[in-house]
Every structure is written in structure tokens, then in C-alpha cells.
Amino acid sequence: MAAFARLVFFGFLFLTAIYVVISIWSRSVRREKLEREWDEQGRPSDKDTYIKAGMTDYENSLRRKLILLVYVIPTVAVAVIIYVTNFM
């Protein structure tokens, strides 16, 4: 069981690192997109307010929650591999 605990522990650490990197990257991509949009729309209002509103939308978006698939996909893959290797 020690081996299983080790896999879960290090797997979780590794996936968390990936999750954090993707979150930061995705947020920065969204921010750049908002800055570009603000420019293209003829600079409607105050830039900071515009971007802050856009980022709040992003925080509640499905897109941000989809990053949780970083945890889900490997777990499902492991379950499928266990089934295929041992029970099929």
C-alpha cells in the first residue's frame, strides 16, 4: 500500500504544479485578449475597470473550471488502464 500512497502523493504534487502553471498562463492569455479587445473597441471606458470586469467574468467561467480536467483526465486514464490490463 506504500507504493499506492506514494503514487497518489507525488501524482497529486505533479498535477498541482501543472494546474498552477496552466491557471497562471490561461489568466495571462485572457488578460492580453481583454487588453486587445479594449483597444479594438475604441477604448470605451477606463482600461482598469474594463479589464477587471472581464477578469471577473473569467473567474466564473466554465473555461477556468475546465482546468480541473488536469486532475480528472489522469485519474480516469489510470482507472481505464487498470481495467484493461487486469480485467479484460
Place this chain on the structure above:
Amino acid sequence: MVYVKWGFWGLFWLVVVAFFHYTLPQHDVVRITDTYEKRVDPGSNALFWSNADTGSDPTTPSRDVFFIQTFQTNDKPMIYRNEDTGWGWPPYFKFDTSNLQAEASDLLSKKSEANAQWVVITHYGWRNEFFSIFPNAVGIKPADGPDQTTIPWFNIVFLTVFAAFAWGIRVRWKRFRASRIDPVIEDWTEGRS
């Protein structure tokens, strides 16, 4: 400098290809002639034995390992080991070693038999006589005959996804370098790079 650069990337990709060739599953059509177990004491080749902790103590120096003795379609012998990989590397999550050994010994077929029973063995790993290393059998299925081929769907999908990832990271890295690193270096060198 350009030779160093190409040498580095050549070596890098060689290691990547060797790694995948060792780790990814392959299918062999073989005839099983015997199954046995033998005590092994992994030494400098310990990297190529799995010794997984699936309930038993992984720290004991020697243990018994199942082997499957086969002949390939070209009449050359191939010996597989049959070991649990457990929760460790490579991630086959194989726990059914004893069941696999039972299936293997059920499919024995000697050369002299009129209708030889061929099987498809899924395995990973390499056979190397100099280091005494054996590929690890992961699955066994009866084959229709010695000419049966298996399309490696898993490898096709896996390598395609891997290539897409490698490409995506490369493109992003180049973009990052052009926008963040190159300007700084140009700054330092006053444009004389």
C-alpha cells in the same frame, strides 16, 4: 557550435525514442513452449526489473519471477518475464501476474504439434542477453495464426498526442523567446548579438 547544438538535440531525441521504445506496448506473435519461475537477484540491471510492492516486501534482495518461454514466427526464441508493475513505473498497473501465468501455461504449443497454437503477447521492454534483461509480458491472447498482425492503436494515438504537445510547447517557447528574451539580450549587447 552548430555541431554541439545538433549533437545535443540528436542525443536528446535518441533518448526520447529509446524511452518510448522501451515503455510503450508492443505485440508479438509467438508460440509458448514453457512457463517457469526462477529466482533472480537483480544487480546492476535492477533498473530493468520491476520489483513492485503489491503486498509483498520489495526490499528483499532476491525473489522468484515468472518467465514465459516462447518461439517467434521466425523460429528464434524469445523469453518474457512476467512481473507485476503495481503502482510504479511503467504505468501499466499490472497486478494480475499469476493469472497471466495461468493463461500462458494453458496455451502451450510445441513445434511437433500438428496445429500449433499461436498467441499474441503484449509486452513492453527489451530482451538483452548481455545484461540478462527480459521484456515484461502484459497480456496474452490466442492468435488466429502466425501471420496475424495487430494495429497498435494505443501507440498511434499516444504518439500523435505527444507530438501535438511537443509542438505546442515548442511554438510557445519560441514566441516567449522572441518577445521576452531576445530583446533583453539585444539590450545588453547593444544590438551586436
